[in-house]
Amino acid sequence: MAKELLRVEEITVRYSGLPVVQGVSLSVAAGETVCVVGANGAGKSTILRAVMGAQPAIRGRILFRGEEIHKLPTEEIVRRGVVYVPEERMLFLPISVEENLLLGAYIHKDRRRVARNLEKTYDIFPKLRERRQQAVSTLSGGEQQMVAIGRALMSEPKVLMLDEPSLGLAPKLVDEVLDTVRRLKNEGVTILLVEQNVREALDLADRAYVIQSGRVVLEGTGADLLENPEVKSAYLGF
Amino acid sequence: MDILISSLVAGLLIGSVFALVALGLTIIFGVMDIVNFAHGEFLMIGMYTGILTVQVTGLDPLFSLPVALAVGFALGLLCYVGFVKYLLRGPMVAQLLGTFGLMLFLRNLVLLIFGSEDRGIHTGILVGKSLDLGMGVIIPATKLAAAVLSVLSFVAVYVFIHKTKLGKALQATALNRQAARYMGIPAERMNALAWGIGGATVTAAGALLVNFWSASPYVGLLFTMIAFAIVALGGFGSIPGAFFAALVVGLITEIPGIWDFFTYTFDNDWMADVPMNSFKYTGVYLTYFIIMVVRPRGLFGWKL
Ligand SMILES: Nc1ncnc2c1ncn2[C@@H]1O[C@H](COP(=O)(O)OP(=O)(O)OP(=O)(O)O)[C@@H](O)[C@H]1O
Numbered sequence: 224m225a226k227e228l229l230r231v232e233e234i235t236v237r238y239s240g241l242p243v244v245q246g247v248s249l250s251v252a253a254g255e256t257v258c259v260v261g262a263n264g265a266g267k268s269t270i271l272r273a274v275m276g277a278q279p280a281i282r283g284r285i286l287f288r289g290e291e292i293h294k295l296p297t298e299e300i301v302r303r304g305v306v307y308v309p310e311e312r313m314l315f316l317p318i319s320v321e322e323n324l325l326l327g328a329y330i331h332k333d334r335r336r337v338a339r340n341l342e343k344t345y346d347i348f349p350k351l352r353e354r355r356q357q358a359v360s361t362l363s364g365g366e367q368q369m370v371a372i373g374r375a376l377m378s379e380p381k382v383l384m385l386d387e388p389s390l391g392l393a394p395k396l397v398d399e400v401l402d403t404v405r406r407l408k409n410e411g412v413t414i415l416l417v418e419q420n421v422r423e424a425l426d427l428a429d430r431a432y433v434i435q436s437g438r439v440v441l442e443g444t445g446a447d448l449l450e451n452p453e454v455k456s457a458y459l460g461f
Numbered sequence: 462m463d464i465l466i467s468s469l470v471a472g473l474l475i476g477s478v479f480a481l482v483a484l485g486l487t488i489i490f491g492v493m494d495i496v497n498f499a500h501g502e503f504l505m506i507g508m509y510t511g512i513l514t515v516q517v518t519g520l521d522p523l524f525s526l527p528v529a530l531a532v533g534f535a536l537g538l539l540c541y542v543g544f545v546k547y548l549l550r551g552p553m554v555a556q557l558l559g560t561f562g563l564m565l566f567l568r569n570l571v572l573l574i575f576g577s578e579d580r581g582i583h584t585g586i587l588v589g590k591s592l593d594l595g596m597g598v599i600i601p602a603t604k605l606a607a608a609v610l611s612v613l614s615f616v617a618v619y620v621f622i623h624k625t626k627l628g629k630a631l632q633a634t635a636l637n638r639q640a641a642r643y644m645g646i647p648a649e650r651m652n653a654l655a656w657g658i659g660g661a662t663v664t665a666a667g668a669l670l671v672n673f674w675s676a677s678p679y680v681g682l683l684f685t686m687i688a689f690a691i692v693a694l695g696g697f698g699s700i701p702g703a704f705f706a707a708l709v710v711g712l713i714t715e716i717p718g719i720w721d722f723f724t725y726t727f728d729n730d731w732m733a734d735v736p737m738n739s740f741k742y743t744g745v746y747l748t749y750f751i752i753m754v755v756r757p758r759g760l761f762g763w764k765l
């Protein structure tokens with residue numbers, strides 16, 4: 224098995240006393256695409272927020288490359304290479320596409336490297352090149368999602384965590400976004416993906432976890448879970 | 462006519478200084494949504510910094526600008542790291558009362574050191590000099606110099622925020638704090654930077670004012686109120702907004718002069734009887750009040 228990059232060990236996360244994630248463990252190896260699926264409110268986003276240090280885990284450990292990161296501030300976790308594209312996208316709306324992308328490369332000092340990353344990002348999303356000077360607030364939902372993903376790529380993530388990148392997009396755009404994720408996967412990017420389009424997500428994933436009420440109830444390869452009767456009845460609609 | 466033009470020019474000049482006064486308040490609010498009631502006390506300390514620099518070096522007060530910038534930056538940083546940082550963990554009301562307490566502390570500290578009497582400087586090279594624009598319009602050189610240096614400082618900060626990497630990180634923090642952290646931008650350090658810049662600019666404004674505005678430990682509150690009015694008018698967190706609003710507020714403080722002009726023009730006894738000069742700052746507060754009622758977000762919605 225490839226080298227393990229990210230390891231979440233038995234974490235519990237609470238919001239105002241209420242546990243929403245309870246003893247969840249998962250791991251992501253280098254080069255892997257791991258998917259987390261589950262119903263609305265199951266706690267998927269909370270797991271990612273805990274990894275980012277944005278919502279503290281009151282129990283358990285989170286390790287990145289073998290080192291504990293769950294006590295580090297968010298910015299330090301980002302510096303180490305864990306990068307998060309939140310469900311809400313959290314773009315810097317009034318400023319331009321290019322300024323957003325460059326902020327994504329904040330942790331890198333080398334200008335040539337940043338310029339190279341910018342070109343690479345524009346190659347992946349040619350539409351963004353056309354709109355580089357436009358304020359992000361004037362872009363469509365799909366284009367904004369491209370900015371969100373592009374901004375994360377600018378920092379050269381070692382693990383890229385995508386939280387429902389297809390959320391709120393028209394069906395055609397959903398396919399487009401998932402195609403992009405597949406492309407990143409094929410380029411060797413390590414991905415932790417949360418997705419509501421369970422069939423496509425499991426098809427894409429090397430491995431996957433099913434979360435229910437804050438616990439992992441199933442795990443396995445994407446192919447296995449696609450065949451699993453419980454998954455079929457609960458998430459695939461037959 | 463000359464009174465009218467003189468008043469308008471005077472309003473724009475003092476408005477330019479007011480812009481530098483309000484800049485720090487809007488930056489600090491923009492970055493961390495905190496209202497600094499001690500803002501005017503920084504300005505007051507800037508005045509004393511100007512006076513002390515003159516006394517120690519014998520130079521003109523205008524040369525105390527770099528000293529005031531340094532003192533203000535250090536003071537802003539110190540206030541954040543030593544005090545405000547801890548307030549952020551508390552509820553909103555703790556933050557309000559906290560910076561209010563900071564105001565009282567700084568005021569009384571200065572009172573303790575320098576005493577309560579007014580102090581001014583009348584030795585600057587520009588004092589008493591003036592620029593004659595013709596048509597009876599005369600600009601005092603001290604005010605012109607203060608306005609020019611204020612605008613330069615203001616523009617310098619604007620350029621820093623919009624053109625440098627660190628400045629853009631500060632802007633990003635103001636736009637979306639959590640998103641900025643997800644970019645690896647250290648939010649704590651951005652807060653400290655905002656307080657440093659905020660302290661430096663308003664303290665510098667104090668040093669520029671001291672040529673024609675006498676210093677006392679109590680002078681801060683007036684400027685806090687002026688800065689509040691400007692930031693409310695220009696939009697909380699908006700830098701270009703603060704600039705335009707400051708010019709407007711500068712003009713409002715010159716309403717008495719404009720009133721005089723109309724009094725003479727219409728030769729109106731009733732108007733002559735109104736003691737407008739006593740209401741110099743009432744117009745500012747009234748504007749503040751109207752803005753808060755009509756358009757609480759201010760005129761410009763832009764952050765930094
Ligand atoms: N800031 C918060 N404060 C209090 N409760 C919260 C907060 N954020 C989320 N929760 C609660 O925690 C639970 C898990 O939320 P989470 O966002 O992790 O779910 P999710 O699996 O990502 O759902 P979705 O598919 O809708 O995004 C939900 O019940 C939610 O109401």
Ligand SMILES: [Mg+2]
Binds near residue numbers: 386
């Ligand atoms: Mg979610």
